[in-house]
Amino acid sequence: MVRxxxxxxxxxxxxxxxMTSCIDDEEPMRAVPARDAExxxxxxxxxxxxxxxxxxxxxxxxxxDWGTIAFYFxxxxxxxxxxxxxxxxxxETNTFLVYEGNVTAYVATFPEGEEPVQAASADxxxxxxxxxxxxxxxxxxxxKRHLLSYFSGISGQTEVVKEExxxxxxxxxxxxxxxxxxxxxxxxxxxxxxxxxxxxxxTFVGYGLxxxxxxxxxxxLGAATMQLATLDGNVSERNGRAYFYTFPGEGCGFRFxxxxxxxxxxxxxxxxxATFDDAIAxxxxxxxxxxxxxxxxxxxxxxxxxxxxxxx
Numbered sequence: 001m002v003r004x005x006x007x008x009x010x011x012x013x014x015x016x017x018x019m020t021s022c023i024d025d026e027e028p029m030r031a032v033p034a035r036d037a038e039x040x041x042x043x044x045x046x047x048x049x050x051x052x053x054x055x056x057x058x059x060x061x062x063x064x065d066w067g068t069i070a071f072y073f074x075x076x077x078x079x080x081x082x083x084x085x086x087x088x089x090x091x092e093t094n095t096f097l098v099y100e101g102n103v104t105a106y107v108a109t110f111p112e113g114e115e116p117v118q119a120a121s122a123d124x125x126x127x128x129x130x131x132x133x134x135x136x137x138x139x140x141x142x143x144k145r146h147l148l149s150y151f152s153g154i155s156g157q158t159e160v161v162k163e164e165x166x167x168x169x170x171x172x173x174x175x176x177x178x179x180x181x182x183x184x185x186x187x188x189x190x191x192x193x194x195x196x197x198x199x200x201x202x203t204f205v206g207y208g209l210x211x212x213x214x215x216x217x218x219x220x221l222g223a224a225t226m227q228l229a230t231l232d233g234n235v236s237e238r239n240g241r242a243y244f245y246t247f248p249g250e251g252c253g254f255r256f257x258x259x260x261x262x263x264x265x266x267x268x269x270x271x272x273x274a275t276f277d278d279a280i281a282x283x284x285x286x287x288x289x290x291x292x293x294x295x296x297x298x299x300x301x302x303x304x305x306x307x308x309x310x311x312x
Contacts, residue, residue, distance in 0.1 A: 033099040039158065039166040040095050041071065043107055045151060046173050046283075064174075066149040067112030072125045076102040076157070080125060084116045104157045107170045108212045111149035117212065126216040130175070130247070133208025133226055140229040140244075143208075147245045150175040152212050175210055177284045180243035181231065181254060185292040198238055199292070201271075202231040202256040206246025206280070214248065214282055225251045248282040251275060258292060 045064040069090060073081040081098060106125050110116050119125045130150055137143045151172040160166050185199050206228045211217040231242035231254075246252050253275035260268060280286060 035097045035099050037098055037100045037160045037162045037164075037166075038095050039098055039103070039160050039168055041105055041107075041155075041168045041170065043069070043090075043153070043170050043172060046171055063148075064109075064151065064172075065145060066109035066151065067114065068110045068116055070108050070110065070116035071096070072106040072108075072119060073098055074104050074106055074122045074125055076104075078122050080119055080121060082116075082119060098160055100160055100162055102157050102159050105155040105168050105170055106152070106213055106216070107154075107172060108152040109149060109172065111146045123218070126213055127219045128212040129221055130209045130212055133223070136208045143228065144245055147176045147208070147247070148174065150210075150212070152214075154213060154216060173283045175212070175214070175282060176245040176247050177280055177282055177286060178243055178245055179204065179206065179252060179280065179286045179288065180241070181288045181290065182239075182241040183256075183290040183292075184239040185258065185260075186238045196261045198259050199240075200257050200259065202242070202254055203227050204229045204231055204244040204246075204254055205275075206244065206252045207249045208247070210247030210249070210282075223247075223249065225249070227255075246280060248280050250279040252280045254288075260292075 047064060066087060068084055068086055070082065070084040073083075073096075075081075079101075081103075083096070108116070108128075111131075114131055117128045119128060137146055151174050153170040153172040155168045155170045158166055158168050181202070181204075183199050183202075204227070205225050207223055208226055208228060209221070209223050211221060228246065229244045231240075231244065253273060255271070255273050257269055257271050274288070274290065276286075
């Protein structure tokens with residue numbers, strides 16, 4: 001048997017990058033009162049700090065790459081006013097022509113080429129889902145960029161009154177989380193447990209879709225995990241580092257094979273599944289260190305519970 005020690009920690013570092021919104025006038029999806037009131041909306045993206053200390057290659061989470069931004073003005077009477085624009089139209093301070101009433105702004109970005117979700121009611125806005133996972137790009141890098149393009153935020157409620165200056169601030173958080181795996185099987189060789197060992201076929205399992213406004217959602221999505229990427233960050237046959245992104249949920253983790261020669265035992269290969277016991281949190285960085293050291297499987301539970309189960 002092969003023993004592995006699995007240690008995890010979560011590193012979170014955010015810095016706001018200032019951006020504000022503008023919007024063109026569009027007809028609402030349903031009959032609404034005359035738009036004779038104004039409100040100014042400022043949008044800012046919350047991004048991880050580039051000083052997070054990740055020695056791995058690539059820092060896609062440091063960017064806000066998206067194609068379209070949508071604004072859903074939800075009134076307390078259930079009315080929804082929807083407007084959208086392309087990335088190139090987003091400017092600094094801008095004024096929205098709306099109508100009077102108590103309004104909450106729901107703002108979300110969508111990947112290039114994906115049309116914003118249309119919603120005719122407050123419940124449809126709150127339970128809005130991203131594009132179905134079956135529509136994700138087949139290429140792993142394109143799929144990663146697609147997942148990283150989703151941001152959303154919800155303002156506090158504002159009473160909009162004609163001829164009064166009203167201002168709404170919305171902070172947009174990225175919806176997906178980074179799961180970062182670093183592995184090393186060399187200690188098993190150095191410790192005399194193996195004559196040789198190597199790790200291969202590392203597949204990341206996660207979610208390809210999620211709620212657009214997870215904090216407001218009242219209905220479960222019922223989504224299932226899927227194989228999102230085959231990780232190829234090998235430094236050598238014995239160690240490496242790679243990461244991918246997932247929407248929050250339970251059952252995220254890795255599937256991988258380890259081939260080894262034990263002293264006098266001959267060559268063997270085992271397949272394993274490393275799965276987070278608890279649901280992955282949204283907009284976080286989950287770091288997983290996996291080390292092969294002996295002849296049995298161990299697990300740790302501080303601070304993020306992990307279960308490592310051999311596939312029979």
